[in-house]
Amino acid sequence: MSESKTVSEVSIEELGTKSKQAAKTLRTASSSVKNDALLKMKESLQKNRDKILEANQKDVDNGISEGMSESLVDRLKLTEERLQGMENGLSQMISLVDPITRRDGSWINDIGLEISKVRVPLGVIGIIYEARPNVTVDASGLCLKAGNTVILRGGKEALNSNRAIVEVLQEGLAASELPKECIQLVTDPSRELAAEFMKANDYIDCLIPRGGAGLIQAVLKQATVPVIETGTGNCHLFVHESADFEMAKSILINSKTHRVSVCNSLETLLADKNLGDEKITELVQSLIDSGVTVHGDSYIQSLVPEVEEADEDDFHKEYLSMDIAVKVIDGCDEAVEHIEKYSTGHSETIAATDYETIQNFLNAVDSAAVYVNSSTRFTDGEMFGFGGEIGISTQKLHARGPMGLEALTSYKYVIQGSGHIRE
Structure with a gap:
């Protein structure tokens, strides 16, 4: 029997049962025990870098041979620097305040009952994600720091990487006081098992998808387990006529080209017509000079012939590539209207110095960041000081924006009386 057949025999029911059992231990674990486990996980990553990189290279080679796009290969690929970033993330998590130790408030009611609102773990969290092995560590x-166990279901493109990383993390857990089943991996990449995973209400308390629009929509449509929706990133930059122009150009190029394969990369530039043709042309040309394919409206095309014609779909797209949509608009109100219509609610930015315009933009734009x-590249859990992130939520219920520790908790009320009865 092949290895894939053997591991596929580990059912969702078995994974879920082990996760729920481990969750009982984890939810009562002290901060010091959890921090020690995180430290052991980090040390295990450090010791096993070669193992992880070797497994990742197999995935990268497979992806290239199967025609995977450059942006997806970039998401998939691990380097010494990215591994160091994952280890640093664990170190940062250790230094963060444990949300489970916190009370959100307490009061005494008019009959003398002391009522407290305290943070508690969600329980067992399921994560469905694509070719992003760094998500496995984050x-x-x-999840562990917030007192939750986790069942991971990564994409088949990263199966070798995820398997190696989870083995290494479990090795660290085995050296701690927590069970290694706090972290588990679904190793059968089939759609059938994914569908079963999304309906495992008896075992999973919360499901978080991370990936492209197709994955997220599939989970929202199929799952019966409660879902926290992480969103796609059609992110916008509005360059107002009052902008420091050189600063605006720098923000534009960084937001678009720093790392095109991630959801906080810029996808649409809105240029204020009052900038004038010369400055608008310079913005567009700076993109072209940086290797970006510009999809523009007729105004932009009249200024720069190399610009490709933009249709309606271009303004809806999350390109995740060296492409951008550009439109000339008339002032802040029109910029806000455009963002309202086309944005996915992820991240938007304004380049401006006029105070009133800035405040209008901040108050009117309804996005997570x-x-x-x-x-826009700073919409990231590590950049926000969260020690990594579980995802970036574009919904408004429970969690919004980069989701750190607090987003992985709920709360309960603790009520203390002294023989109180209700009459």
Whole structure:
């Protein structure tokens, strides 16, 4: 029997049962025990870098041979620097305050009952994601710190990488006081098992998808387990006529080209017509000079002949590539209207110096992260000081924006009386 057949015999029921059992231990674990486990996980990553990189190279080679796009290969590929970033993330998580130790408030009611609102873990969290092996470490560490066990279901493109990483993390857990089943991996990449995973209400308390629009929509449509929706990133930059122009150009190029395969990369530029043709042309040309394919409206095309014609779909797209949609608009109100229509609610930024315009933009734009004179690339759990992230939520219930520790908790009320009875 092949290895894949053997591992596929581990059912969702078995994984779920082990996760729920481990969750009982984890939810009562002290901060010091959890931090020690995170430290052991980090040390295991450090010791086993070669093993992880070797497994990852198999996935990368397979992806290239199967015609995977450059942006997806970039998401999939691990390097010494990216492994160091994953280890640093675990270190940062250790230093963060344990949300489970926190009370959100307490009061005494008019009959003398002391009522407290306290943070508690969600329980067992399921993560469905694509070719992003760094998610394996981020999700595992954050879930554990917040007192949750996690069952991971990564994409088949990263199966070798994820298998190696989870084995290494479990090795670290085995050296701690927590069970290694706090972190588990679904190793059968079949759609049938994924569908079963999304309906495992008896075992999973919360499901979080991370990936492209297709994956997220599939989970939302199929899952019966409660889902926290992480969104696609059609992110916008509005360059107002008052902008520091050189700063605006720098923000534009960084937001678009720093790493095109991630959801906080810029996908649409809105240029204020009052900038004038010369400055608008310079913005577009700076993109072209940086290797970006510009899809523009007729105004942009009249200024720069190399620009490709943009249709309606271009303004809806999350390209995740060296492409961008560009439109000339008339002032802040029109920019806000455009964002309202086309944005996915992820991250938007304005380049401006006029105070009133900036405040109008901040108040009117309803996205998870709204920036002033800054690249959209900072919408990230590590950048926000969360020690990594479980995802970036574009919904409004429970969690929004980069989801750190608190987003992985709920709360309960603890009520203390002294023989109180209700009459």
